Amino acid sequence: MATVSAMEESLLATSEHDLDRRGGRPVNKALATAWKSSLFIIGVEVAERMTYYGIGSNLITYLINVLHQSTATAAKNVNIWSGVTATLPFLGAFLADAYWGRYRTIVASSIVYLLGLTLLTASVSFKFLRPPPCIYTSSSCSEATPVQNGLFFCSLYLIALGTGGHKPCIEAFGADQFDGEDPEENRYRSSFFNWWYFGQCFGALIALTVLLYVEDYIGWGVGFGIPTVAMALALSLFLYGSKFYRHQVIFSSPLNGQKTVPDTEVGELLVNKSRTKLTHTDQFRSLDKGCPEKSAHDAVLSAKEVNLFARLIPIWVTCLMYGVVFAQCSTFFTKQGSTMDRKIIGHIEIPPASLQCFIALSILVLVPVYDWIFVPLAKTFTGLEHGITVLQRVGFGIFVSVLAMVVAALTELKRLKVAKDNGLVDLPTATIPMTIFWLLPQYILYGISEVFAMVGMQEYFYDQMPNRMRSLGIAVFLSVLGIGSFLSGIVISIVDEISSRSKEGSWFQDNLNTAHLDYFYWLLAALSALNLCLYIYFSSCCNVTKLEERIFVYEEVVN
Numbered sequence: 001m002a003t004v005s006a007m008e009e010s011l012l013a014t015s016e017h018d019l020d021r022r023g024g025r026p027v028n029k030a031l032a033t034a035w036k037s038s039l040f041i042i043g044v045e046v047a048e049r050m051t052y053y054g055i056g057s058n059l060i061t062y063l064i065n066v067l068h069q070s071t072a073t074a075a076k077n078v079n080i081w082s083g084v085t086a087t088l089p090f091l092g093a094f095l096a097d098a099y100w101g102r103y104r105t106i107v108a109s110s111i112v113y114l115l116g117l118t119l120l121t122a123s124v125s126f127k128f129l130r131p132p133p134c135i136y137t138s139s140s141c142s143e144a145t146p147v148q149n150g151l152f153f154c155s156l157y158l159i160a161l162g163t164g165g166h167k168p169c170i171e172a173f174g175a176d177q178f179d180g181e182d183p184e185e186n187r188y189r190s191s192f193f194n195w196w197y198f199g200q201c202f203g204a205l206i207a208l209t210v211l212l213y214v215e216d217y218i219g220w221g222v223g224f225g226i227p228t229v230a231m232a233l234a235l236s237l238f239l240y241g242s243k244f245y246r247h248q249v250i251f252s253s254p255l256n257g258q259k260t261v262p263d264t265e266v267g268e269l270l271v272n273k274s275r276t277k278l279t280h281t282d283q284f285r286s287l288d289k290g291c292p293e294k295s296a297h298d299a300v301l302s303a304k305e306v307n308l309f310a311r312l313i314p315i316w317v318t319c320l321m322y323g324v325v326f327a328q329c330s331t332f333f334t335k336q337g338s339t340m341d342r343k344i345i346g347h348i349e350i351p352p353a354s355l356q357c358f359i360a361l362s363i364l365v366l367v368p369v370y371d372w373i374f375v376p377l378a379k380t381f382t383g384l385e386h387g388i389t390v391l392q393r394v395g396f397g398i399f400v401s402v403l404a405m406v407v408a409a410l411t412e413l414k415r416l417k418v419a420k421d422n423g424l425v426d427l428p429t430a431t432i433p434m435t436i437f438w439l440l441p442q443y444i445l446y447g448i449s450e451v452f453a454m455v456g457m458q459e460y461f462y463d464q465m466p467n468r469m470r471s472l473g474i475a476v477f478l479s480v481l482g483i484g485s486f487l488s489g490i491v492i493s494i495v496d497e498i499s500s501r502s503k504e505g506s507w508f509q510d511n512l513n514t515a516h517l518d519y520f521y522w523l524l525a526a527l528s529a530l531n532l533c534l535y536i537y538f539s540s541c542c543n544v545t546k547l548e549e550r551i552f553v554y555e556e557v558v559n
Helices: 006-013 034-056 059-065 071-087 089-100 102-125 146-176 183-217 220-244 265-273 285-290 302-310 313-330 332-338 352-382 390-421 436-463 467-499 517-541
Strands: 343-345 432-435
Touching (some): 034 102, 034 146, 034 220, 059 332, 071 089, 071 146, 071 332, 071 467, 089 102, 102 146, 146 183, 146 436, 183 220, 183 436, 313 436, 313 467, 332 352, 332 390, 332 436, 332 517, 352 436, 390 436, 436 467
């Protein structure tokens, strides 16, 4: 056997996560500290989330007021777009984990994202690219032409495609900056997910305050142009931070069956060192039949990784209903707010979608409380490193989402009563003499729910995936929201069809004063409560798997 050189000993002594991108040399930890590199990535996420929420949160308003779609059609289009946006990360994660690596995928998808934003800004800025305004005196509204609809939705889905590559990779890349084999950095990884979500919500808060006001009161062109510039700056920031990042070493990918082993003896030593040992479980034990004892290299993958992935399915399925509930805050909640008194000071009105900022505000307040107060306090009682288990965290978030639907139903019942008492039932454009801040409790409950459920799901699906498939793990999390949006659209279609046959008419009539969103919210609350019972059952049967060692992935340096 060849003698191991001093450099090789250095490589073997360091964690695989501490390798740079040039030939497998140990990374300079003084330069590439975990928090320094992750702060660049969190900064990029702030800008991207500002961009996404600046478009998505007010999209239903544009579809109804500018493209002249009905409430039900607009809600379904928003749900479909949201669903596609949250499902395409599977494609981005596959490309990253199997072929391109996370860094390259982030850069490529950001360019596609920028192209979509540029086309979207153009489609809302030029008059010939949108239908003329409605003539309210004659109740006449011209429909958008196929070309106008085509350009608008083409740009929207280019944005969805860009998000599909950006979203799973940027978060996984950020978490990769923390070395799982370094005890100190491993403790901080859970905190990273909390502060990652904090950054997301800070970006969303800017969108839901500044951008929504610009869109509603200055112009859609300016409102969508600002996110375009922000995304360009985000890409520049990401590229500038390249010298600080830690990059994983790819030796093989279970997604494409290929092996990319460094062509040096040092590389071979790293392969031997970085074997992933998966904790064996009895769940889905039949899959072990496909996992005979192979060569040392092939045994790293085998069917045990499929076993690990299969164990996530019950939890994923029981989280989908949470995605359905989550979809309502940017659709029907916004439509409700548009009928209510939105004045705050004198004659100043706030956009109906701006109340979503209270979700972000709730999260910005609660994330530090959770990380600095709740976790240490809970740890004294449970003895667990993070206070409670990640599955308990998700379960509590789902429970709060049920409460949010109950509160939403009661508030809508109150709004309908006020409309009836003031003789406004048949006046859909009249303002209900009820302040929009009646909707505040349901938005705050959404924020509380997200701190527990959303952050917990991100950490769970990232941590439980094999190391080489962690972009896919983030995509699995995002698919909860994507599939949830699709399911929300399906539920709306079914309920609309059935309720339209009743004497009272559809629950989703364009005139919300004769509609029954309260019935719909009660239905979602009931379905969510049943789903919570299933989640509790499956989570009690599902043990969290720890990876005893890590296998990291090489991504070619971009100088």
